[in-house]
Amino acid sequence: xxxxxxxxxxxxxxxxxxxxxxxxxxxxxxxxxxxxxxxxxxxxxxxxxxxxxxxxxxxxxxxxxxxxxxxxxxxxxxxxxxxxxxxxxxxxxxxxxxxxxxxxxxxxxxxxxxxxxxxxxxxxxxxxxxxxxxxxxxxxxxxxxxxxxxxxxxxxxxxxxxxxxxxxxxxxxxxxxxxxxxxxxxxxxxxxxxxxxxxxxxxxxxxxxxxxxxxxxxxxxxxxxxxxxxxxxxxxxxxxxxxxxxxxxxxxxxxxxxxxxxxxxxxxxxxxxxxxxxxxxxxxxxxxxxxxxxxx
Amino acid sequence: xxxxxxxxxxxxxxxxxxxxxxxxxxxxxxxxxxxxxxxxxxxxxxxxxxxxxxxxxxxxxxxxxxxxxxxxxxxxxxxxxxxxxxxxxxxxxxxxxxxxxxxxxxxxxxxxxxxxxxxxxxxxxxxxxxxxxxxxxxxxxxxxxxxxxxxxxxxxxxxxxxxxxxxxxxxxxxxxxxxxxxxxxxxxxxxxxxxxxxxxxxxxxxxxxxxxxxxxxxxxxxxxxxxxxxxxxxxxxxxxxxxxxxx
Numbered sequence: 206x207x208x209x210x211x212x213x214x215x216x217x218x219x220x221x222x223x224x225x226x227x228x229x230x231x232x233x234x235x236x237x238x239x240x241x242x243x244x245x246x247x248x249x250x251x252x253x254x255x256x257x258x259x260x261x262x263x264x265x266x267x268x269x270x271x272x273x274x275x276x277x278x279x280x281x282x283x284x285x286x287x288x289x290x291x292x293x294x295x296x297x298x299x300x301x302x303x304x305x306x307x308x309x310x311x312x313x314x315x316x317x318x319x320x321x322x323x324x325x326x327x328x329x330x331x332x333x334x335x336x337x338x339x340x341x342x343x344x345x346x347x348x349x350x351x352x353x354x355x356x357x358x359x360x361x362x363x364x365x366x367x368x369x370x371x372x373x374x375x376x377x378x379x380x381x382x383x384x385x386x387x388x389x390x391x392x393x394x395x396x397x398x399x400x401x402x403x404x405x406x407x408x409x410x411x412x413x414x415x416x417x418x419x420x421x422x423x424x425x426x427x428x429x430x431x432x433x434x435x436x437x438x439x440x441x442x443x444x445x446x447x448x449x450x451x452x453x454x455x456x457x458x459x460x461x462x463x464x465x466x467x468x469x470x471x472x473x474x475x476x477x478x479x480x481x482x483x484x485x486x487x488x489x490x491x492x493x494x495x496x497x498x499x500x501x
Numbered sequence: 502x503x504x505x506x507x508x509x510x511x512x513x514x515x516x517x518x519x520x521x522x523x524x525x526x527x528x529x530x531x532x533x534x535x536x537x538x539x540x541x542x543x544x545x546x547x548x549x550x551x552x553x554x555x556x557x558x559x560x561x562x563x564x565x566x567x568x569x570x571x572x573x574x575x576x577x578x579x580x581x582x583x584x585x586x587x588x589x590x591x592x593x594x595x596x597x598x599x600x601x602x603x604x605x606x607x608x609x610x611x612x613x614x615x616x617x618x619x620x621x622x623x624x625x626x627x628x629x630x631x632x633x634x635x636x637x638x639x640x641x642x643x644x645x646x647x648x649x650x651x652x653x654x655x656x657x658x659x660x661x662x663x664x665x666x667x668x669x670x671x672x673x674x675x676x677x678x679x680x681x682x683x684x685x686x687x688x689x690x691x692x693x694x695x696x697x698x699x700x701x702x703x704x705x706x707x708x709x710x711x712x713x714x715x716x717x718x719x720x721x722x723x724x725x726x727x728x729x730x731x732x733x734x735x736x737x738x739x740x741x742x743x744x745x746x747x748x
Contacts, residue, residue: 232566262745279744284597295588300516308513312596358591 211236211286211364211395212257217266219252228419229266234364239386239396241410243403243483249419250399251292254368257397258289265459270364285313288362292369294349294360296341301419302328302352306359313360319361327355347378354385358394371405383409403479415449417487423429431477434485440473441466450478450484507669510593510606514579518613518630529571535561537625540685550687553716557632559637561712562684562723564619564626568643569704571618572611573657573675580607580658581667600743604655604736611651612644619643623715632716639714645728646707652735659742683708703731 212234219227227249244250255261257268259275268276273283296305306328310320318381328334331351341349348368357365367386371379386409390396400406406413407427414424423430435452437459443449463472474494518525537560545555583590600618626633660666682688682704688696699705706724713721 258595260594279594280597280599282597286605287595289590289595291588293588296516297513297583297589297590300513300520300589304513304516307597309592310596311509311512312592314509360596 209235210396213270213272214253214257214270216269217253217256217263217268219249219256219261220264226419227256227258227416228264230416230421232257232414232417233419234395234397235412237390237393237395237445238411239390239398239409241406241413242397242399242416243398243401243406243413243479244399244416245401245487248416250401250416252419253416254289254366254397254399256368258287259284260289261266267299285360286363286364286470288357288360288364289366290353290357290368290370291348294346294353294370296349296353296356297415298342299340299425301338301340302333302344305341305352306355309356309359315360323359323361324355327359331355347374350374350382351379358389362394364395367396369399369401371402380413387400403483407479415483422486423482427482430479430482434477434482436477438475438481440475450481452481452485503599503605506598506602507605507609510603511609513589513592514607516609517579517612518610525614526617529567529614530621531631532570533567533618533622534625536563536566536685537622538660553632554630557630557716558687558712559634559685560622560626560630561715562708564622564643564715565646565682565704565708565711566679566684567618568615568620568707569650569675570679571615572608572647573654573671574611575614576608576611576651576654576669577612577657577670578664580655581661581664584658585662587592589671591667598630600740601735603743604652604739607658608648608651611654612647615647615650616643617646626715634715634717636714636717638720641710642707642714642725642728644727645732646703646711649703649728649732649735651706652739655739656735656742659739677706678702703728 210233212232214230214232216229216231216491217227218225218229222419230249231251232242232253242250242253245496252261256263256266259268259281263276266276267274270283270286273281275281280330297308301385302309303324306324307320315323328337331354333348333355335349336344336348336352341352344352370386371382374382383405386396386398398409410427412424412426413430415422423433435454437453437456439451439453439459439462440451441451441463451462452459453462459474463474466472541556541559545559548555550558580590623635623639627635657667657670661670682699682702684704688699688705691699706721706727710721710724710728713719713724
């Protein structure tokens with residue numbers, strides 16, 4: 206079924222000395238979907254996305270974009286199908302916004318007239334027109350990210366990778382970016398995004414995979430994953446006052462469990478969400494994970 | 502294709518130079534012009550070296566050292582900053598660009614800065630000393646040296662992760678080469694072992710070659726060939742670093 210799969214990664218592994226950052230991960234991204242790659246800081250999300258986009262060479266494994274192996278050929282034409290917005294904004298900050306965007310058009314060999322039309326259209330769409338002659342250095346983080354988005358999509362990639370795209374953004378910018386992602390996806394662009402915001406995954410993603418300590422733990426649609434642990438969640442505090450969670454496949458079981466708790470217990474009953482899934486499969490909170498940073 | 506792509510890669514660095522032309526020129530020329538005044542008109546007044554007055558002897562040396570300093574500082578710092586601080590270097594690997602085009606493209610910024618500075622110094626030299634002449638062989642050597650030292654800068658930029666490392670490379674390799682490779686004095690005046698060490702370095706040959714071409718005493722083909730070997734060697738290292746080493 207290669208026709209439906211636009212990204213196929215098999216056994217991709219990255220080792221830094223004795224430390225294995227990503228361990229034999231298999232990923233299939235279907236054409237036209239929004240695929241979420243979840244995990245705590247240091248779980249291996251960025252390393253995985255860098256290996257898939259050829260920015261980091263895998264120690265083992267292969268990556269195919271639309272059936273073409275891009276791990277062997279560094280100048281593979283398949284790269285033209287890829288766009289990436291990195292977690293750390295990768296722009297030349299000592300030149301202007303327009304020069305950065307034009308540079309990306311030049312690198313992707315877009316004919317000049319067509320490039321200028323795209324620059325005008327995309328800069329208008331992102332509200333960048335008043336800032337085109339400003340040095341990137343002098344822009345705020347949100348505006349820099351908008352410039353990075355235009356640079357990443359100027360060559361109209363078939364698959365767009367976003368590495369924690371909303372990290373550090375205010376609510377308005379976050380929703381603007383969500384709308385943009387949905388818009389690009391509606392126009393046929395496949396989206397691969399990493400995030401450690403569970404609400405973002407639920408809001409945007411058709412399918413998600415969770416990675417922890419370099420291992421792919423689980424993948425499926427958000428609904429499937431929630432159903433997998435039980436659709437009903439009960440939050441309560443145990444005798445030591447520690448918050449506990451129990452999951453049930455139907456409401457009756459959930460009610461029966463609540464009735465079994467001591468009188469006066471503070472109980473919350475609700476639908477299971479992605480955060481519950483995450484806690485169940487990783488056994489801890491996202492933000493509590495120790496961050497492991499390697500230069501890659 | 503590779504050549505056309507290399508100009509695409511260089512475009513953003515050339516934008517930076519155009520945007521900051523006066524600063525780029527001032528920082529490239531102040532040092533060499535100070536050498537010219539301090540050593541040429543100060544210490545060297547009335548001196549002759551190898552049968553030429555010191556100013557005529559020294560100006561080709563200053564042009565040679567300018568190829569090294571202008572190229573190295575431009576490309577090394579630019580590549581290091583783009584890799585570690587801006588992280589914009591990654592973008593080059595997201596297009597279907599041949600690594601050879603990336604290597605050459607990253608060298609052009611240094612070359613342009615060096616060629617502008619050398620052109621100004623060459624004109625100044627022709628105006629103030631009657632012994633110097635304009636020759637195509639000198640221009641050819643300046644071009645080759647600029648490309649070679651820019652590539653050395655690319656290697657340093659690929660291997661450094663901070664300004665501190667870059668300063669170390671400059672202090673331990675570039676600055677000693679600048680002063681010792683016969684730019685301001687004749688290497689023949691040094692003991693044999695020192696000459697052997699200095700003739701292993703490319704700038705000694707660049708200096709000999711540019712000097713002989715500008716003074717009209719022939720063309721040092723050996724110097725040209727040694728610089729060419731350095732060019733090929735650094736190109737291969739850069740290519741390897743682009744494909745494997747630092748990714």
